[in-house]
Amino acid sequence: MVQLSRKQIEYLNHADRRWNFKSGAVRSGKSFVDTAAVIPKRIINRIEKPGISVILGVSRDSIERNVLEPMREIYTDKRVGIINSRNIVSMFGEQVWCLGAEKISQVAKIQGSSIKYAYGDEVAKWSPNVFQMLKSRLDKPYSCFDGSCNPEHPTHWLKEFLDSDADIYVQEYTIFDNPFLTDEFVKNLCSEYAGTIYYDRLILGKWKRAEGAIYRKFADNPESFRCEIVVGEVNPQSSVKQFRKDDIVSIEIGLDFGGNQSGHAFVARGYTDNFQDVIILASRRITAGDTDAPIDSNVLDKMFCEFVGYVENTYGLTSWDGIHNLESVYWDNAETVLGNSIRNAVEREFPWITVRPAQKRRIKDRIDCTLRLMGSGRFWYTADARTVAKALTESVWDKTKAYDERLDDGSTDIDSLDAMEYTIERDMKDLIA
Known part of the structure; x- marks a missing residue:
């Protein structure tokens, strides 16, 4: 038998408007009441009535993961x-219909259709054009919409709609509104987001502007994140966290190519078993003034291969059957010519290393992952990674933007952060599972 919280029952009893929203914290029960009761009820009540039913999410995959799989259970x-x-x-x-709503082109198939019921997952991440289109399609007397979202900044287009005089029911959640979460889970999640903008949004459910230092916990005390890699056993009396070299199961390197106001950044990242700890092993940042000759592709290839060789010799391991734990290089996919040159150079000197372009996932998602690793005590850096430590300390939100964006005006080292994030972005789901 499905159990519902007081807040979820309140939604079932009062969400009878044209637009019905739940806004607030992660894991607060917003989506569960929809998959367990709201969506089935709305669809069944409209069977045989004119119009189509639609589920909209950021992508088809997110609809499957967030909506359909829980309903099948x-x-x-x-x-x-x-x-x-x-x-x-x-x-x-x-x-x-199940359609992605991040881009207006994804929902072209239903343009012109009359919608009798629509459900929206992660609505704040949609294209606002999709939402505008949806408004005109809910054209039946019995048409209605249910949606859920996590808060963003207070001038977000969805927040403006929620505060309008439209026929809307809005329910707001904090993480403490879910009685089915364990105290330990809530405590851990709170600690992961403590001191960040995400605590206000994803724990307290507030629409809050991003301001100041992004990685505040790190900026306040960088030394608390420093570690050492040792050969042999760790020293329990050490003043800094120690990891055995043998415990590093995977090493990957990120490479960000510099533009007019920036530099080239190399960052090596290590994992311990089962993605438990993320260790920034080494980093370098190369600017035009650091070399006597201009930095062309040949010079960059040589410098990067020297960095790869240093990481391999200092932190790498080779098993008895010739398997290396230095596995991959991910380069900035905006520079195809430089990336191909780097790939050829690395494969000549280190044929076991896979060289491929970075995925460049959403910067906000990359920031969120790093913050959660820091908050849960799983993010570390060595003395060899000072450029990354400096970049994390100085990184701030761009206060001139209405939306969340990392300041990138040449005053801070964005290149090192990008290179670091290229090494973890493919694993973000596993890292924060």
Whole structure:
């Protein structure tokens, strides 16, 4: 039997408007009440009525992960099917469109359609154009929308809509509104976000502007994140955290190419087993004034290969069957010519290393992952990574922007942060699972 919290029952009893929203903290139960009760009820009540039903999320994958999978756990795959090639899923006897809402082009298939019911997942991450289109499509007397979101900055387009005089019911959640979370989980999540803008948004559920230092906990005390890599056993009396060299199971290197106001940055990252600890092993930043000759691709190739060789000799390990723990290089995919040159140079000298372009996932997601690693005591750097430590200390939000953006005006070292993030972005889901 499904159990609901007081807040969730309150939503079921009062969410009877054209627009119904739950805004607030992560893991506060916003989405569970939708998958357990709201979506089935809305769809079933509109069967055989004119119009289509739609589920919108950031992407098709996020709809599957956040909405459909939890519903199947409750109602089985007989009531909640699989999204087909036409982006349609069978739910409770109704054909429901499932579409990504990050770009307006993704929802072109339903433009012109009359929508009788729409559910929105992670609405604050949508393209505002998609939301504007949706307004005109909910054109039946019985049309309605249910949606959930985590707060962003207070001038966000969705916040402006929620504060408008439209026919809206809004319910706000903090993490403490979910009685089914353990005290230990809540305590750990609070500590991960403590001292950051994400505590206000994702713990307290507030629409709060991002200001000041991004990595405040690190900036206040960088030495508390410093570690040493030792050969043999660790010294329990050491004044800094120590890791055995043998405990580093994976090393990868990020490379960010500099522009007019920046420099080239090399960053090596190590993992301990099961993504437990993230260690920034070494970093270098190269600017035009650091060399006698101009930094062309040949000079850059040579300098980068020297850095790779240093990381391999200092922190790398080779198993008895020839397997190296220095595995991959990820380069800034905005510079294809330089990236291909780096790939050729590295593969000549270090043929076991895979060289590929970075994915360059959303900067906000990369920041969030790093902050959570810091908050949970799993982020470290060595004395060889001072450029990254300095970059983290100085990194601030751009106060001139209405949305969250890291200041990138040449006054801080964004290159080292990008290079560092290229080494963890593919693993973010596992790192914060």
